[in-house]
Amino acid sequence: MDAPAEVAPPVLAAARRLLGAVLHGHGVSVRITEVEAYAGPDDPASHAVTRTPRSAIMYGPPMRLYVYRSYGLHHCANVVTGPEGEGSAVLLRAGAVVAGDDLAAARRRTDDRHRWARGPGNLAEALGLTLTDLGTELTAAPEPWLEPGEPVTADRVASGPRVGVSRAVMRPWRFWLAGDPTVSAYRRAAPTSARGQPGRTSPDR
């Protein structure tokens, strides 16, 4: 009983490493400021919990783009990080636009540059990423591709629970650059049945 309950999976290190990297989308480039790690079948909040046409890409080789539709309206972009068969990926939640300002403003229909790539759906929209980009090899051009950034020092990285998930809420697998103005606000997942019911909380629902 001296061993830790579980070892931090490699996807957490991969998530931290993506902070500061630059994703070059279709005419717009974004420096990643906020990410979330999603592991394989062991992670109840991950799409990899079930093997479906949508999650198949997560089980493929790393450094490929995983795009999925969220609530039928938005696209969310992930980087597959684990080796083939593991099923882990990192969701790109926010970033700072470093190139293609005009195009980003047009796609997002706002001049507030802090909002151009704040939130996973908004980030994908700013970069022009859709399902046609699914499976793209990210290690080299053409766009979209990912340019590794300078390693970020640990004291600049904050972490907390993932946004909008109702399962495995205890895992602080969201990472962001502390104090960065482009980071999205934390929002708790919507309760499924009884809301705000006092007395008891379900940690791992």
Add this chain to the structure above:
DNA sequence: ATTAAGATTTACT
């Protein structure tokens, strides 16, 4: 076949 919930965002009371 239908229903419910979800790694979301925006608009509105």
Add this chain to the structure above:
DNA sequence: GTAAATCTTAATG
């Protein structure tokens, strides 16, 4: 604070 927009998946008939 709540509702609506609407795609994918799971559960059910």
